[in-house]
Amino acid sequence: xxxxxVVHYELKEFQLFEPLFRWARKKSLWIVAFCTGCGGIEMPxxxxxxxxxxxxxxxxxxxxxxGDLFLITGYVTPKTLKRIIITYEMMQDxxxxxxxxxxxxxxxxxxxxxxxxxxxxxxxxxxVAIAGCMPRAEAVMDGIMTIMKKIEDGTAxxxxxxxxxxxxxxxxxxxxxxxGWREKDARRWLAxx
Amino acid sequence: xxxxxxxxxxxxxQGETTVEEKPTLPDTKEGKLVKALIEKAPYAEGEVxxxxxxxxxxxVERIHEFLELASEKFEMLMQISVVDWLKEGQFEVTYQxxxxxxxxxxxxxxxxxxxxxxxxxxxxxxxxxxxxEREAHEFFGIVFEGNPRLGPxxxxxxxxxxxxxxxxxxxxSYVKTIYGEDFDRYDESKTNYVx
Numbered sequence: 255x256x257x258x259x260v261v262h263y264e265l266k267e268f269q270l271f272e273p274l275f276r277w278a279r280k281k282s283l284w285i286v287a288f289c290t291g292c293g294g295i296e297m298p299x300x301x302x303x304x305x306x307x308x309x310x311x312x313x314x315x316x317x318x319x320x321g322d323l324f325l326i327t328g329y330v331t332p333k334t335l336k337r338i339i340i341t342y343e344m345m346q347d348x349x350x351x352x353x354x355x356x357x358x359x360x361x362x363x364x365x366x367x368x369x370x371x372x373x374x375x376x377x378x379x380x381x382v383a384i385a386g387c388m389p390r391a392e393a394v395m396d397g398i399m400t401i402m403k404k405i406e407d408g409t410a411x412x413x414x415x416x417x418x419x420x421x422x423x424x425x426x427x428x429x430x431x432x433x434g435w436r437e438k439d440a441r442r443w444l445a446x447x
Numbered sequence: 448x449x450x451x452x453x454x455x456x457x458x459x460x461q462g463e464t465t466v467e468e469k470p471t472l473p474d475t476k477e478g479k480l481v482k483a484l485i486e487k488a489p490y491a492e493g494e495v496x497x498x499x500x501x502x503x504x505x506x507v508e509r510i511h512e513f514l515e516l517a518s519e520k521f522e523m524l525m526q527i528s529v530v531d532w533l534k535e536g537q538f539e540v541t542y543q544x545x546x547x548x549x550x551x552x553x554x555x556x557x558x559x560x561x562x563x564x565x566x567x568x569x570x571x572x573x574x575x576x577x578x579x580e581r582e583a584h585e586f587f588g589i590v591f592e593g594n595p596r597l598g599p600x601x602x603x604x605x606x607x608x609x610x611x612x613x614x615x616x617x618x619x620s621y622v623k624t625i626y627g628e629d630f631d632r633y634d635e636s637k638t639n640y641v642x
Contacts, residue, residue, distance in 0.1 A: 332603060333603070366618050366619045366622050367618065367622070368606060368611050368616075368618050368621050368622060368625070369602070369603075369606065369611075371626065372622070372626045372627070373626075373627075376627075430625070430626070
């Protein structure tokens with residue numbers, strides 16, 4: 255792909271139905287159940303009777319191939335980040351990332367820790383970040399509402415940014431993990447890549 | 448009870464303050480455990496911290512011998528923890544033992560010099576020690592002689608070289624080299640903490 259080329263993410267024939275697709279995507283966000291850090295324990299209140307996110311069409315789902323929404327629930331270590339990047343690249347477009355808490359934004363309480371990634375946005379694109387340590391379930395619901403609005407008006411474009419700026423993200427990832435980390439490490443977990 | 452009644456002033460007991468050189472061991476199961484073990488191993492110091500907690504301090508040359516003796520009563524090794532005493536130049540290694548038969552938790556403490564941190568492995572007594580020794584080796588750089596699997600374990604290779612839980616490991620400068628300098632929590636003059 256040349257730099258000057260215009261990237262078409264939607265088929266031209268379906269442009270007419272794009273608002274319908276967006277509405278449908280907004281109403282059926284499936285979560286990749288990949289819980290990092292302390293936010294994993296904040297998910298059960300959301301899923302159970304009081305907040306019950308299934309009424310918005312949100313469903314936890316173990317397979318990244320079927321996921322739409324990737325929740326980063328808490329701090330991210332370099333080891334986890336390797337798995338996160340592989341999982342994120344396995345997800346089908348369109349895919350959205352929702353980051354919980356202060357840690358993915360700037361390190362949070364682990365701001366000088368040797369093994370917590372400071373800015374997640376340098377390695378994968380984040381669509382909505384919820385500040386707080388940890389954000390309460392209401393704040394997470396508010397973040398989910400925000401991402402639903404952003405999907406509907408087309409501003410949740412992290413997956414497009416990841417394609418267009420792939421060299422930038424790839425450069426940052428290689429700086430952190432060293433050249434050839436996919437071949438060395440990721441092949442051990444995922445034999446087929 | 449009458450509210451206006453003055454509270455009785457407690458009469459001070461004229462107790463003679465007996466200064467004991469060595470605190471005697473209490474007549475409980477913990478005290479008996481300590482006493483029995485000290486008799487077998489007179490080089491160790493033992494004391495009772497509280498109910499179900501006892502503590503031993505052992506010189507480094509005889510730690511393996513002592514732990515072998517202790518393993519008759521203490522069947523489980525629960526953890527090996529390390530404290531880094533930077534000013535003294537010593538590591539304090541604590542073997543935490545649990546006695547299933549007596550329900551007593553024992554801390555066996557040993558001090559080793561920081562620059563030449565070597566200990567014999569206790570894998571022949573408790574095979575679980577392998578994991579704990581690998582962890583202590585990775586985070587503090589203590590060499591457990593006889594453990595076949597010492598080496599990079601949990602951390603990334605570049606962190607393994609630095610032994611990040613040592614007190615002289617400079618976290619902030621390490622963070623700046625690895626993750627970049629553009630995080631905004633702290634400025635160099637220490638006048639402005641943004642937390």
